[in-house]
Amino acid sequence: MPAEAARSRANLSGRSRAGRRRRAVAKATGVCLRTIRKWMDRYRREGLTGLHDRSSRPHRLRRPMPAATIETIERLRRHCEVVAKRSLEISLAMPLYEFLA
Known part of the structure; x- marks a missing residue:
């Protein structure tokens, strides 16, 4: 599933790079514009590996659990x-x- 998600995100960012407006891509796919921008930036910086799922766990905790x-x-x-x-x-x-x- 993670590789499939990355390919689908690459497809979305590819649509935008192919000349379609980001807003139109977001509306057509039901993904918010901010997310489209984030995926495009990641793809530009890291390629396909940048589009794989990432952990939402914080890098550090303000008050670690005892x-x-x-x-x-x-x-x-x-x-x-x-x-x-x-x-x-x-x-x-x-x-x-x-x-x-």
Whole structure:
């Protein structure tokens, strides 16, 4: 999917480079003008690789989460996975490993 998204973005920026107005390309494709400009700038600077999906995670956090909070979240996630697996086994009336075999 990421490569497909990059090709589709390249197609949009190619339409604009081919002489179609950015506003017309944005309207025809349902993508906002600001996004078309951003993709065109990235394509101009980085080529096709600049059009791949990027993480929206901040580069740095103003106030990082305390380690104790992270540990609690991870423990709860592991617990939820165990609970979800067990409830699935109960609803299937068999151990999960037998169902997946």
